[in-house]
Amino acid sequence: MDIFKNRRFVILAIFGSMFAIFGIKLFYIQLVDDKYEALANQNVIRNVTVYPNRGLVFDRNGVLIVENDATYEIFVIPRQVKELDTALFCQLLDLNPQYFKDQLAKAKAYSRYVPSSFLKNISVEQYASFQEHLYMFPGFYGDIRLVRKYPHNAAAHVLGYTGEIGEELLKLQPYYSPGDYIGTSGLEATYEPFLRGRKGSKLILVDKFNREQGSFQDGLYDTAAVSGSNITISLDMELQAYGELLMQNKKGCIVAIEPNTGEILAMISGPSYNPNLLTGRQRGNNYVALLADTLKPLFNRAISGGSYPPGSTFKSLMALMALQEGSLLPEDVYPCFGGYRLGAHTVGCHAHPPLRDLSAAIQYSCNSYFCYVFKNVIDQDKFKNSDEALAMWNSYLYSFGLGQKLGVDIPGEHKGLVPTPKYYNDIYDVGRWKSSTIISLAIGQGELGLTPLQMANMTAAIANRGYYYTPHFVKSIENDTTNFLDRYLKRNLTKVDQKHFDYVVEGLYQTVQQGTGRIAQIEGYEVCGKTGTVENPHGEDHSAFIAFAPKTNPQIVITVFVENSGFGATYAAPIASLMMEKYLNDTIATKRLPLEKRMIEKDLIHPKVIVSNETP
């Protein structure tokens, strides 16, 4: 017999009394005491994302060129929204009631618990008046949001812009949330991972009047935002702005590079736009307007899209290639009778004095001379066929960075067009083309297409006498642990030996001293340059100029392209020269001020009103 059997009642009594105590306490706190309900109403939590400062951008002289500006953004947590005066709400924020309805529906569809962005880019002043009424709009709150500001109103194509992240990217990149800004073009896009920093989050308690009560649990669950890294770029903002001034009302572009580092000093694409148009509340409208503009201001002509034939500026490279191949000697002289005759048609040339040597041929930009040079280099006995010869020709161009993406650190780079054997085989059939078929390549015409950046880079390789550094904008990145900059420290050698460059450089020097580029002279500097007048099936010739200065130990290399403006010497050469003078001397010599004025004022875009009988 189990004498302790009755102890089960004691145990059950202990169990039961404990549960009874719980029952009483629950009854009390749930039904009797309404303190807890009141406390619950005060206890609304809000999970706020803390956006970091986006990294600042400085130019090569330490001038701040991209900064952040404060605006407000309004968020909504749909579950907390109670009945409210929508008319007042809309009036305070200049909204139409339909927008209010749509946004609220959108936020509800996303989540009833998680804050959604309701309205962006509200000015500090407007937010102030809204905030006074915030207690009437439970579920809504505002938070500071930084937008980009470009104090110099310049370099839009280089700096790029930030925009709200798209749906596609959102799926690929879990770091971002809907409504986050991301760099979508230019340096903003390339350096997004460095500039963006890291978002933080904080939990804030708010009472039922929508007033903040401080942080939740003393910030135990908060994470601090980490500011983005500042970056310094190679641009000389003063030079850049000056270039944009010179290029106003013109289509075309300027690229200036420091040859011994590959750092890009200026990159101008005309027409340009004010980068501040693409920040703030009007961003959407402005973007649409810029996109619709037939002059394509959003388009960076210096690196993208339909590349230009280089024209005569290409002749230096032809000469270097032929010297290296041994098919041309510096003293060689070829006849010119106003052109290069080729059976039925002629590559025309202009009137110039008789040529002594290669340097003179460059100086006077003789088309015939370079047709001979091209023919001799392509028709060398060592080649079995045109394919092989053109492949050799291609390889020289590639070694100068042509026909491929250089790897500049802004997106949208085009690789240009260097016609390959396959290209001509597709047009003419295998074995049905030869040097004479493709003779226009000799003078940088025909199928050849280079981006102005490639042309500037080619010029840098000439200025350096045989090598170049990949052109780039970045100079330094704060707290970079990825050694991102290493890729721009590598010296790329061309296929041409250093010794051959002097003849060509001399030719370029003479071009400016006494040839087609005399207008580019800068007092006190030995300027080397080459004009180009690029035939263009769509209209008037493009004016082109490549140059560097000084002749020994060059500090700046420049390429200027002005569309539909005629001879290279007309616009491209003076603009290039003024740019170099500005960079080297900081000021423009007094006697050149009229030239500067003429360049700035020239309008090549807006057609003059011509009284005409013709109906358009």
Next chain:
Amino acid sequence: MRRRSLWADMDWLSVLLYGLLVLIGWVSVYAADYDGIRTSPFDLSTSHGRQIVWIAVALVLAILIVIIDNKFYTTFAYFIYGLVMIMLIMIFFIGTEVKGNKSWFVMGGFSIQPSEFAKFATALAVAKYLSTQGANMKYWTTRIIAAVLILFPMILIQRQGDDGSALVFLSFVFVLYREGLTSWVLIGGGYFGLISVLALVVEEKIYLVVAIAILAAAFIYFLRRHMRIAITTGVLALLSIGYVYTVSYAFDQLKPHQKERIDVVLGKLEDKKAAGYNLNQSMIAIGSGGFTGKGFLNGTQTKGNFVPEQTTDFIFCTVGEEHGFIGTAIVLGLFMALLARVVYISERQRSKFTRLYGYGVASILFFHVSINVGMTIGLVPVIGIPLPFLSYGGSSILSFTILLFILLKLDSDRLAVLR
């Protein structure tokens, strides 16, 4: 004897109570986890999604336990106990620390907490030992061996930093009591518990000491003719006074957060943002539920980190907030019914082993429920132990399922065997 089906004598009422609690648990985890974006119940990246997997595993385990021959549990009781003890020791060398407790084994994506399994292993071992011939609570040997079986895992778990799970082993005092341990243990425990609370509440210890002395003096005066009782009272009074100082000394040895939690329950500390936070928030959540609650998924306090550990230790808050007094009463009612049923089942055994094990099950469940619920409504300091069957967590739901289903298995064979 004709062989009956494995399931014929199953205690289906217990299984029903178990099923209801598990179901309420999952629904509550889903609600606590619900953030308005991820709404698929089966999303394995969420707690409620993984809980479905754990429940499925638990059910498979329950079936296995029923299929295995009942002799397994008696025969291997010590072996299972030994195995779990070895795991508890090994944790000191190869365990992983999670939230300050070095009590986890992490293997691949899984992590298990041997301390959860130590509970049923100890229940088996204690039952096995006390049901052997010659074991009797009258003897000091029996008392000491039983105490060692219980205290050994308790100390190991305490050393791992899991004070809550260690305290659970105190509940075995009910098993020992049922088997004949003197009532004075319960009465004394209650008395010293009261003194402890008073010692902590009363700032100036001298008042308490004087009160005890006066009471004792009064007792001795009235009972002066019964020398033995008078002397006992005097000794007890001296012990109590000593104990008052021991308590305040012991209290100073606690970790700061533990001190704060105790102070909060005692009402000495009212810091809503710091130590009292869990408590305050959980009481706000439960208290704001009212009679019928705010409705499924409409809780405001048990979402968004107001109540920490809202899917695990504080899952009772979700029930209280979303389903109100009705919800909490139902859950407590189910637990009480299950406890009563387990006691009833234990008492109907012819086998002493099963009875002892049954009381082990009841004690462990009771302790977990009272500490957990008591903590959420501010009656007990915050001690991190799960609410059986309801809290999210694989180790928890598996260990409670094993605990209960071993009993149900043994019970289903009660007519066939005499152990």
